[in-house]
Amino acid sequence: MKRWLQRYQRIGIATKQFIFFFVVTFIMFMALALNNLRDAEALFRDQVVRDAQQLIGRTNQYLDSYLDNVQNMLLLLSTRDDLFLEGHEEEAAKTLRTYASYNSSVARTLYLVREDGRVYSNAQVNYEIMGNPHLESLYRLAMSNYGAMNVSEPYDSPLSGKTIAYVLPVTDRNKSQTRGVAIVEIDLERLTGLVAPLLVSDNQTFTIISKKNNVITYTDPNDKLLPYVPGTFLPQLQSSFLEQLGELPVGVRTMQSNANSLVVIKSSSNRLGWSLICFIKEDFFYQNVRKLYRNYRDAGMIWVVVLFGSTWIMTRHFTRPVRGLAAKMDRVRDLGALSHISVDRFDEIGTLARSYNAMMERIHTLLSETKEMEVKKKQSELKMLQSQIAPHFLYNTLACISSLARQGRVDDVRETIKSLVALLSFSFNKTSEFVTLAEELEGLQRYVQIQRIRYGDVFTLTIDVEEAALRSKLLKLTLQPIVENAIFHGIVPNKKAGCIHIRGRLQHGMLRLAICDDGLGMPPDTMRGLLLGRKETPSKYSFTGMGIINVHERIRLHVGQPYGLKVRSQEGRGTVVRLLMPYEEWIGEPPIRE
Structure with a gap:
């Protein structure tokens, strides 16, 4: 055992991470598989649940990619600090309309709010007529966490309907002065329409809630699985039911809703703190046990392949730049010819590489100054001795x-x-x-x-x-x-x-x-x-x-x-x-x- 431990200590970080993540996750998967194979009912149930979890995971990835487009658009807007300057009103409105047309599947309404309260929008005419009372609170939200991107809770916008907003402060190129705030209201109705085909059927539905238990998605009025408040124009889930959802831990639980017994699958929070919750009628698990084995086998193989590939890619992604930086540092032998590291990252590793380059430049400067002083000292010493x-x-x-x-x-x-x-x-x-x-x-x-x-x-x-x-x-x-x-x-x-x-x-x-x-x-x-x-x-x-x-x-x-x-x-x-x-x-x- 000691010999194997010594061998493990001598291998690289990437291999250690790969072994750890892969082995630990694979062991957990196998333990879960053996437990689920006890009987057909449990197997089928767990298989469907796992399929649903995978589907939720992919949906979360889809949501992340969807919302990444919003973030990218907001980051691009943050580079255009000139749009906040006086005399650029027409250019600001034109730019917002261009961004909105290119990202119509994501964004509903775009705003640029200056420090003096002036607002530009891609729908400027509609805004000047209808206004938006939420912009002031969104501006405060952006400035409350200065320099970072923030996301609001759902609200009803006069221009975008039920929506959420991404906000980001915009500074000048020197990062010394705030120009204003860029705001993007996303199209929740379209977002729901993109996700619903993946998760909605006769025996299954879903919802997305925020950290404050507010419903992010639009609700299907024909849905019979979940409890709604009667007599509302847009269907709203009962507050007591939302409180139960908020208290649910991540994973699979059973709940009662109306006359249905539901299996509830709750995903972990994404980067915005949202949780995607899938509801499946419990009766559905007993329909066809034989399909369970085939589905479980296929899902297991896919899971192992995905796990192997993702673990390998993840470990290499984090350790390759570290190994490159270590190799560069190890080659520092000749202080007269110091190496320089090309930096194309903006995370902690990029910061470390830039600090290394700055240190090497300083060392080179100090060496040059020292050599120059030595030469002057030598000449002065010789002249003094010979004179x-x-x-x-x-x-x-x-x-x-x-x-x-x-x-x-x-x-x-x-x-x-x-x-x-x-x-x-x-x-x-x-x-x-x-x-x-x-x-x-x-x-x-x-x-x-x-x-x-x-x-x-x-x-x-x-x-x-x-x-x-x-x-x-x-x-x-x-x-x-x-x-x-x-x-x-x-x-x-x-x-x-x-x-x-x-x-x-x-x-x-x-x-x-x-x-x-x-x-x-x-x-x-x-x-x-x-x-x-x-x-x-x-x-x-x-x-x-x-x-x-x-x-x-x-x-x-x-x-x-x-x-x-x-x-x-x-x-x-x-x-x-x-x-x-x-x-x-x-x-x-x-x-x-x-």
Whole structure:
């Protein structure tokens, strides 16, 4: 049992609904069949009753389709809010006459009632002569449940006779202002004439009552089965009998009327709250028992087929759009290409689909805004990082040049100024933020030359970069901060001569650079925190004010998170900074410095 329950839980909603509705209804039908087959009299009785119930069901469907035409016509009228405007009187009357002629089998009289009380009708002349005292109450009925279609109780209309009215408020296209109310009085006499051939015979009749026990249909004066009030022009059912009908539950009951024992079959209320009640003489059930078996067999087969088909259609109708919506949502993987659901429904599923589309559009907008802000942030960050030129470096370099001049070292002054001009020109060049690795090394050597003139032979720089790597694109001023850090934090404080070595290789489509020094090194805590936070103030020895963390962030801003710097250091032995970037060869001539 548990295994079957698990299988049932894994199947789809549509299959669950189909199994539930079909099995439950089929079991109920079979239980009823076994009970009715106990004897011929009961079988025949139940068969006739069931036939009558089916007939009532079909009649109710027929009534619904009949009344749907009224609703559709009223909905079409509600779209013509322009007919309520001043100056459209003739067009309103003409439109109402057109609608009335096309729907003559349904509607008797059509009205458009404006807020100021002005009334247009398809029978305008008759209305102006006879009027209609019920329009005011119908207008209130329409406005009492604003936005929904309402149906009145039966009443006697001067233009339509005994009738009921469909009413619907009409607003402007923005749904902000009520134009008036559209009213359709239906032809109850014709409605009765359409239904009567289906349900009226010598042994059978019918009536339709509203929720307030008012008779909807016209009454046949030749009917002998039901109790009528004597002496009335139009036959009216006795009020006590109507009260009994109103108290009857849905289904089959037996009642006494005049000298007849009647089997009463009452249908469930339709959308308007109406109940169709069929009356059959009880004596009729005993006329021909043999017909019962054939009728029951045929009705049973039809019932199973109809049940199977209607259950399948109903379950698919409700679950197919849900499955489609779920499939669309499940395919949302790439937020850059969000899917859109076409909506052709106006129920809850349509509302859900439209909400989903609105959410996807908002997500797309937010993604676009976020990407735009990221690009702006990235550009601003890069410009800020590359625009820093530390004044301490210029001051110290100029002081060094002054000292060399006082010593008469003209050649050193010339070389120092030449290196400083080349270095500043390289740094301020705005043609591109990228340079070749060869240009970056050239600028680095200019910087090292200035520092060597200041500090003498306290350090040496060696470069081992393979030829193919020299044309690789590299962010400008990437190596200088690393070498600067090696000089002033590794070698100079060590009080002895040191060496800085740069090694570059291309491996598996990657540019790999290693900057090694044999200086003081760093303790583990300092090494781990080196790439985690930015210095608050630049070093007084700095050329650009950009530390290693700035270089690391610039690389990641451009090429992504997997790339950047890695630092390894050991106290007393030195530091190694490894740089990893995707290899991209410089196409064409290298950028010209300004």
